[in-house]
Amino acid sequence: MRAAARSIGWGVIAATSQVAQKAVLPAIVASPGARLVAVASERASAGGARFGATRAYRAYAALLDDPEVDAVYVPLPNSLHREWTERAAAAGKHVLCEKPLAPTAADAEAMTMACAVAGVTLLEAYMTPFHPRAEAVEALVASGRLGALRFARAAFTGVLDRPDDHRWRPEMGGGSLLDLGIYCVAPLLAAAGRPPARIEGAAALAKSGVDASFSGWLDFGDGFTAAIECSFDAPERQSLEIVGTEAALLVDRAYTPGFADVAITLRHRDGRVEELVTAGANPYQTMIEHFQAVVRGDAVPRRSCAETITLLAILERLREAAGLV
Template sequence: MRRRPPSSCSRAMRAATGSARRACRRPSSSPSPFTETSPITCTSASRWPSRRRRCGESSACSRPRNDRAHGVARPLCSRTTGADMRAAPIGWGVIGATSQVAQKAVLPAIVASPGARLVAVASTRAADVCGAGFGAARAYRAYAALLDDPEVEAVYVPLPNSLHREWVERAASAGKHVLCEKPLAPTPADAEAMAAACAAAGVTLLEAYMTPFHPRAMAIETLVASGRLGGLRFARAAFTGVLDRPDDHRWRPEMGGGALLDVGIYCIAPLLAAAGRTPARVEAAATLAKSGVDASFSGWLDFGDGFTATIECSFDAPERQSLEIVGTEAALLVDRAHTPGPEDAAITLRHRDGRLVKIIAGAANPYRAMIEHFQSVVRGEAAPRRSCAASITLLTVLERLRAAAGLSS
């Protein structure tokens, strides 16, 4: 049987409000959460400080009025109590389980999460092998067979971008909650359709974008929202690397490939969070691979009020993962900004007077935190940290950048 959230909407709202109020607490003995090398202690990766609302998101204490249009299941009436829901792990299935991100990050996170149970994996190749090391009870060679499994309540979809819509909609029709790998879809229109299908089925849909669940990402948002950087002036985000496998689906336009669509979310999301709005103007340029996808992409975004930003994404340049946000009072610099490991905790602040301050955020596995947050949303215990509306807003910005570079959708 598929679990449904607790029967009381107000109970879920109170839980979400409490999560927001308890977010990012520091030890009472520390005079400031932002002193040199002082740790920032967060009670949970799914709890967040009071801050300026991010573009496309609702506040933590209330669902958006159009939440059903954006793939967030409302708490539904059920005879299952909240205590029963917390006692029984959610049954997971993974469609496309041989993908690199599933094997290296998400499957281990599901296995490590106490509220999760890996029921089944599906892959058109080596399904039995890819699930064996993680204790999956069943392995399927057909994705549809996994969706027919009654013990699977939630599915993770790490398929190529062009297949996201089909399998998210089919999962929704089967009554499964869905965590879909980023980007949520190749286009905003596809994402809207996916969200509508999940809303109609009464299941949760969220994008598998793990970076916001890392304590350092929380600390960055808190710093920006606190005004410590002053008025924002410039930002620069880069995610480049060498994709040297010519048969990789990310080189294929019909599979939704290209550098911007694959890694652009990592660059754009923190800029939207910092600005609190979408850009008024964008400009862009791309270098195309022989296949026709963008091998390298650069963009310029004007957010108004004197704040501009640049992004750099590439499949054919040395690896860089950097984020820099410059304000009138201080500049924030982060290395390994976009796919941080648990140990990537440092933030450097360069103040107007030349002082350098290093901030050390807490350590956590962002993939496990993402899985546990998703389960809390499914159970009705929390509002989404990052809603489908925010994912669609970001895809709209990506589409504008592609158009500015002369690329078709």
């Protein structure tokens, strides 16, 4: 009989962040084989008390020195991802780093190398692909049921009405494209199977200088083009549409799905409309469990750092096309 897998001790940096409190800390607590050992934040006790964290630190470095912490979740502002990922790797900790993995492909490459040299796992905390509906969308496109791909549109917009939010600050790696663009570009890149040959971009700037809204156009070749829309100052929209010669695929609330988000609409060439229903799930918990399986050597990453670097390079090209770099 195989022995039970050793539990993985988790530490969470910036534990009072919104994504940690609302999504990742609950997912860690709910995941089999996970132990919440420590949290770190300026308000240390507030960050992890209700989740049963064993210890609370005010200093991030103190958490990295904790010998019971095996893995660290890093939900810091984008500009700090590289520093704290590399420091965690140097301390021998596996790292789950919030998306985007880094502001640039070069930073992501350096982080990947640092973790490889240290012999620790690095994955980007991008939860959408871990939802059954996202898996079904990718499988549908790969199956050829849509026919030859022709058009796609991906939009993720909403209102970010907190003026002090770090996502409005250019020095913190802010901007709508870096924050939301990964959700839009990732399914398009997966559908095409290759980076775009041509790119165009345009941005509406906030007073701080970051892109409050961004629109982009990507030409993947072979007649397949795509448009993306990201915004911090527009009504909430989360839509994905991929159109082929045989069918069009439409998904609403495409990027932050939960248990109730299970529908895929297929509009066929002959006029038929087909509603597909997938299972619901908590993609954050599935992501945590997958990360732990990779750490234990029981799984290979569903999405490699190399794929992440390719996507970040596309975001950089979009920013360059819009004159943001």
